[in-house]
Amino acid sequence: MRLQFTKMQGAGNDFVVLNALQRPLDLSADQFRRLADRRFGVGADQFLIVGPPADPAHDFSYRIVNADGGEVEHCGNGARCFVRYVREKGLTSKASVLVEVSFGVIELTEAADGSVTVQIAVPRFAPADIPFNPNGLSTRSQGASTLYGLPVGEHTRWVGVANLGNPHAVQVVDDVDRAPVELEGPLIEAHAAFPARVNAGFMQIIDSQHIRLRVFERGVGETLACGTGAVAAVVCGIQQGLLKSPVTVEARGGVLAVRWAGQGEMAYLSGPAVTVFEGEVDL
Incomplete structure (x- = not known):
């Protein structure tokens, strides 16, 4: 199985971005760990998986897998790379996209000067x-x-x-x-x-x-x-x-x-x- 990927980074936090829009990506935790290895794989802190939204009112869905193979809820640097990726790949022409993550929907925006702003969350402290x-x-x-x-x-x-x-x-x-x-x-x-x-x-x-x-x-x-x-x-x-x-x-x-x-x-x-x-x- 050959897997196409894009390597990205946000302030040195580095990612492997994978496109699962056309078909689901079914990799095991061990495969993610091997890909994340900086000597024997591609090397990454995390994997960003671009998928179709469950709600057609939104633009994409988004999964994050850590280097240890475990899936997590959110990644701010990854979200910025996500919107840059979908725009560079021509997957959307929108400057702002609505993306489904595990805890809800976030808005990601790329400005004309190339800077990227991410709507992270309403902080909770309880x-x-x-x-x-x-x-x-x-x-x-x-x-x-x-x-x-x-x-x-x-x-x-x-x-x-x-x-x-x-x-x-x-x-x-x-x-x-x-x-x-x-x-x-x-x-x-x-x-x-x-x-x-x-x-x-x-x-x-x-x-x-x-x-x-x-x-x-x-x-x-x-x-x-x-x-x-x-x-x-x-x-x-x-x-x-x-x-x-x-x-x-x-x-x-x-x-x-x-x-x-x-x-x-x-x-x-x-x-x-x-x-x-x-x-x-x-x-």
């Missing part, structure tokens, strides 16, 4: 919505937010939690370059308080509209950028009274921009989306 079980954890209030004392190794890390279509736990650090992302990221991701696992964000605040960020992504590991992680960090920072919209997010792979008007409002992510190369792989 523990049951993450999902998150805070029983037995210490808590403290900061601004309009509740922080939770999460035991991580020998330390207690104070995290804010948010769901942006997928779960996030965000902590503020003094220096993101010195943050123990590789050591503590896996411990937070798999912490028993998060029954569906979680994306672990490490945020350094430069000023009220500028942060630096590293994210250990669920099922992937640390990536050069995480779109929903950027939004999660910003909305948690705004809830805590530390940030104000709009916020520039400096990731290791590039710069993203996040807008959020506050509780109950949609959050938006803007940034680059680039086609790297196209190819065909023998499965």
Whole structure:
């Protein structure tokens, strides 16, 4: 079986995009893991699968599979690459498309200057919505937010939690370059308080509209950028009274921009989306 693909990246977060519009794509978790391998496969943080919508009022459906072969709910950098892909391939002439994802419908827009803005989600903070079980954890209030004392190794890390279509736990650090992302990221991701696992964000605040960020992504590991992680960090920072919209997010792979008007409002992510190369792989 030969599989055609497009390799794309958004701020260094890289993807293999697969077209399943004409026929369903039925790959096993092991096949996805092999394709994601950077030495023996194509190499990718995630796979973006373009499909037909269930509702004809929408333009496409969209599935995301992580490098470990597990399917996830959302990916902000991937969504930007998605709209660039369908426009470059001539699959639509619309500047804005409505795309079905596992938790609902999102709007993706490519501007005339080539920048791409993604309607991410209305952030949710209730523990049951993450999902998150805070029983037995210490808590403290900061601004309009509740922080939770999460035991991580020998330390207690104070995290804010948010769901942006997928779960996030965000902590503020003094220096993101010195943050123990590789050591503590896996411990937070798999912490028993998060029954569906979680994306672990490490945020350094430069000023009220500028942060630096590293994210250990669920099922992937640390990536050069995480779109929903950027939004999660910003909305948690705004809830805590530390940030104000709009916020520039400096990731290791590039710069993203996040807008959020506050509780109950949609959050938006803007940034680059680039086609790297196209190819065909023998499965």
